[in-house]
Amino acid sequence: MLELSNISKSYQVGPTRLDILKGAHLSVAKGDLLAIMGKSGSGKSTIMNIIGLLDRPDSGSYHLNQRAIEQYQDDELSAARNELIGFVFQSFYLLPRQSALENVMLPLRYRDSPPAESKERAMMMLEKVGMASRAHHRPNELSGGQRQRVAIARALVGNPSLILADEPTGALDPRVGKDIMNLFIDLNEREGMTIVIITHDPSIAERCQRTVIMADGYLEEA
Ligand SMILES: Nc1ncnc2c1ncn2[C@@H]1O[C@H](COP(=O)(O)OP(=O)(O)O)[C@@H](O)[C@H]1O
Ligand SMILES: [Mg+2]
Secondary structure (H helix, E strand, O other): OEEEEEEEEEEEEOOEEEEEEEEEEEEEOOOOEEEEEOOOOOOHHHHHHHHOOOOOOOEEEEEEOOEEHHHOOHHHHHHHHHHHEEEEEOOOOOOOOOOHHHHHHHHHHHOOOOHHHHHHHHHHHHHHOOOHHHOOOOHHHOOHHHHHHHHHHHHHOOOOOEEEEEOOOOOOOHHHHHHHHHHHHHHHHHHOOEEEEEOOOHHHHOOOOEEEEEEOOEEEEO
């Protein structure tokens, strides 16, 4: 499904150049459940943003569904970002004034989906993550674990082929984190969803099929 090879990325901060990725390789097959681990600041989010088409590498090649991303036009990049990829973050990023249902419907606004259909589809996703009974609650009326479930429903609503989760359990207590991990495993096993999860938690990584470690600008199979 995706193939990164020799990916480099540096940041210029004032007079200093930070070489964060120095030639990282990664391949992810359809149906993989992959954990990315590594120290804070090692470049995990940097490579995730490249995988998610939110950022571009300085050099190296990235093929998504057999096609080099350098060949994508800007509108094709945003289409791929919106249609192929579902994002889940540590801090949920739900809109506070909107209900769980409205939050999940949001990605469908940018498509030509009739409102009634969007609503039905969003409801189905809330059901899938065990949150149908909270559809009309606002985020501040939900626990952290429940908010993350809603965020996962939002990531799934557009029927992506890839879920990218950047420390999805980082803000949750371990018991709730385990629940969220069960949900990812379920999506992977039952629906064959391809999932990449950044985590600091070895007990989360242990439950993934593969773990790669980011260190010194490279990714290594654990
Ligand atoms: N936009 C940016 N400008 C400058 N430095 C950045 C930027 N984004 C990330 N960095 C630096 O790159 C390093 C890697 O960041 P990141 O990929 O977020 O690490 P991780 O997710 O592994 O904790 C960090 O040292 C961070 O400060
Ligand atoms: Mg990070």
